[in-house]
């Protein structure tokens with residue numbers, strides 16, 4: 083008897099506005115037989131849907147589901163291992179503050195310094211491209 087290889091992956095899904103109310107997660111369960119655990123769900127200021135999920139199931143189902151998701155226009159990005167801030171580069175511009183789905187960046191109201199709360203970070207990597215001076219980095 084062969085046992086199907088199973089996977090469990092943490093991923094960030096970004097839905098364009100037109101897909102926000104479509105039953106996409108329902109299809110992952112019903113058509114692809116995946117299990118999911120929602121780690122975070124939000125709508126960005128651009129009205130994009132953002133879901134951070136742990137998806138698990140057989141490797142084949144997972145790969146088929148990824149093809150389905152990208153085919154309908156969902157952006158999918160795996161969670162990276164670890165994200166840190168290069169303190170020497172950060173200019174405290176604040177561009178990362180609204181991007182972060184878990185509020186890991188907090189502006190100090192008195193000093194306007196942007197504090198980074200590393201323990202809140204779930205390593206979704208959304209701040210990496212948002213930072214104009216590339217102060218947010220992935221630890222490999």
Ligand code: SF4
Pocket residue numbers: 167171172173174175176177178179196212213214215216217218
């Ligand atoms: S976007 Fe970059 S430079 Fe601006 S506050 Fe965030 S980490 Fe610092």
Ligand code: SF4
Pocket residue numbers: 165181182183184185186187202203204205206207208209210218
């Ligand atoms: S990677 Fe950046 S945007 Fe994502 S949770 Fe961590 S600090 Fe927030």
